[in-house]
Amino acid sequence: MTRDRTTTTTTSTGGSIGAYLLHRAKPHLPPWLGVAGLGIAGSGAHLLWADSVGAGVGLTLSAVALTGATWWAGRETSAQRRLHSAITVAAGSAWMTGAALAGPLSGILPDTYLMGGAVLALSWNVRMALRTADAPTGSADKGLLAKxxxxxxxxxxxxxxxxxxxxxxxxxxxxxxxxxxxxxxxxxxxxxxxxxxxxxxxxxxxxxxxxxxxxVPRDMLGEAQEWEGPSLPGGSIADPLVIGQYDDGSPLMVWLPGDPDAGRNASHFLIAGGTGSGKGDAALNLQTEILSRRDVVMWLSDPKAFQDFRPLLPAYDWAVEGGAGTEAMVEALQHVIPARTGWLGKHSYRQWTTQATETQTDPAHSCRPDRTPCGCPGMPYMVAWMEEAANTLRALGDDAFTGIAQEARSAGVSLIVSLQRPSYDQMSTSTRASLPSVIALGCDPRDEG
Incomplete structure (x- = not known):
């Protein structure tokens, strides 16, 4: 019984392998069957028309017509498939004509048949194998695009x-x-x-x-998403700030400092949004993200007496409630910016980088004439945040931030201006042009542009 079971199992396995190989070979058989059929047709044509001049003319014209028809019929396919088909038909027709007139075994015709036929059949097998790997996706895509x-x-x-x-x-x-x-x-x-x-x-x-x-199959913003907190506590301000997410769930990131390697300049931001738009929460999240970095200081002007930002007061380098304090801060910025620019220039920085934050021990960034390490303390990045800036603009003029915005980026300073309506009667067009990045939260349609 053991011998019978072994014999049965071996036969079954051999049959399964044979059936599998036959199944895999079936799609590749048509080109070879075509080559075999061409040989039979050429031999039969020679028996009928070997001595017929008219048949020779007719076969030649038929070959040209069939090749042209193949080229015309392939106009809706890819250029590669169209050319491949036309070459195959032209080669087969030429051999058929030669075999019918001179005989399939005359001259180079048998060698041409064996080698050329095998090459053409194999070329279609290779094409089919490459196409099969991408057939499901390609078919679905073409069907969709056709629709x-x-x-x-x-x-x-x-x-x-x-x-x-x-x-x-x-x-x-x-x-x-x-x-x-x-x-x-x-x-x-x-x-x-x-x-x-x-x-x-x-x-x-x-x-x-x-x-x-x-x-994007699923809109991840269909429901409110809770902010997960600072993305990189203790990291550098040069790393991206994560302030939300896109509809596909990927993080929404912004950068403040420039990056010479990436070809990115430092950024200023305008935050705009009417009452109830969530501007306060967005500002609180962004400030927390900034203040969690190790190499940045922030100045804050808030005429609302820190109503939203009081928990962050210990983290600010300087915070004022508006009025005379804001005027003093704006005046100070106008002096701080050239001082920071001068420091960067003396230490051979074309713009602020994370290296500028550290003690200056690199001779390439020494302020000494002999280029020995100067050991100067580093200078952190700076963010000047003007909350409810409409009050400041009314008090100081609609171009109060124009000069600051135009000069601050080269000094390693980002200006962030937040207000409800950034319209022409609130802020000068020169200032708006200097704040290229905008976070818009539920603005009036007349102001969104």
């Missing part, structure tokens, strides 16, 4: 994240532009059964027909 009127567009590299899919898109040259994708976004959202805001397109700055399609 929204972008059938000729090509989906390239795709990056899949937990709640975000980014796919590069290449449109048909001369027929489609990035504007076509922008108009199709609502249809893409409909096809995916998603809200329109979940689908967006980022056109390439270097091409009118290339860009990235971004899909």
């Amino acid at each position: 929204v009127g972008l059938a000729k567009a090509m989906i390239g590299r795709t990056q899949v994240e937990p709640n975000r899919v980014t796919a590069s898109v290449a449109l048909e040259g001369g027929e489609q532009t990035n504007d076509d994708v922008a108009r199709a976004l609502v249809r893409i959202a409909s096809a995916l059964d998603l809200p329109q805001s979940a689908v967006r397109y980022q056109p390439s700055a270097d091409s009118a027909r290339r860009g990235e399609l971004v899909i």
Whole structure:
């Protein structure tokens, strides 16, 4: 009984392997069957038309017509597949014509058949193997694009994240532009059964027909998200400040100091939001994030007598409630900025970096003429925060911060101005132009622009 079971198991396993190999080979058989059929057809044609001049002319014209028809029929496919198909048909037709007139075993025809036929069949096998690896995704993408009127567009590299899919898109040259994708976004959202805001397109700055399609299946901002607290206590102010999250759940980060390696300048911020918009909570979170860093000092002017920020009072380098105190702070800033710029210049810093915070022991940043280490104390980054700035602007003029905003970045100072309505009658256009980064929280539609 043991011998019988062993024999049965071996036979079953051998049959399973054979069936598996046959199943895997089936998709690759058509090119080889085509080569075999071509050989049979060439031999039969020679028996019929070996001595016929008319048949030779007809076969030649038929070969040209069939190749042209293949090229025309492939206009909706990729350029590579169209060329591959046309070459295959042209080669097969030429051999068929030669075999019919001279005989399949004449001259180089048998060698051409064996070597050329094998090469063509293998080339289609390789193409099929490469296409199979990407067939499910490519098919779905093309089906989706065809539904929204972008059938000729090509989906390239795709990056899949937990709640975000980014796919590069290449449109048909001369027929489609990035504007076509922008108009199709609502249809893409409909096809995916998603809200329109979940689908967006980022056109390439270097091409009118290339860009990235971004899909966010789940809006992580549909419900209020509690702030998780400082992201990097004890870290550097040069590291990003996390002040919230995007709709795909990724962190919303901002930077204050510049970074010469990244080509980023220091930033000023304008925070705007009407009553009840959450401006106070956003400011409290951002200030806590800033004050948790080790190499920064903050000055605060708050005409509301620290109503929101009283728990943070011990952390400020200088805090005033408004009025004469704010006027003194603005005046002090106008003197502090050139002093900081002078210190950075003497120590060979083109802009503030984290190295400027430490004791200056590097000869490259010495203020001594002989370039020996000067040992000067370092200088931390500085943030000047003007809360409820409308009061200050009314008292000092709508361009009170213009000079400060224009000169502070080179001195390692960021100016943050917070008010409800940053309209022209509250703040000069010169000051607004010097505050390129904006945190807008529920502004009136007339002010959002």
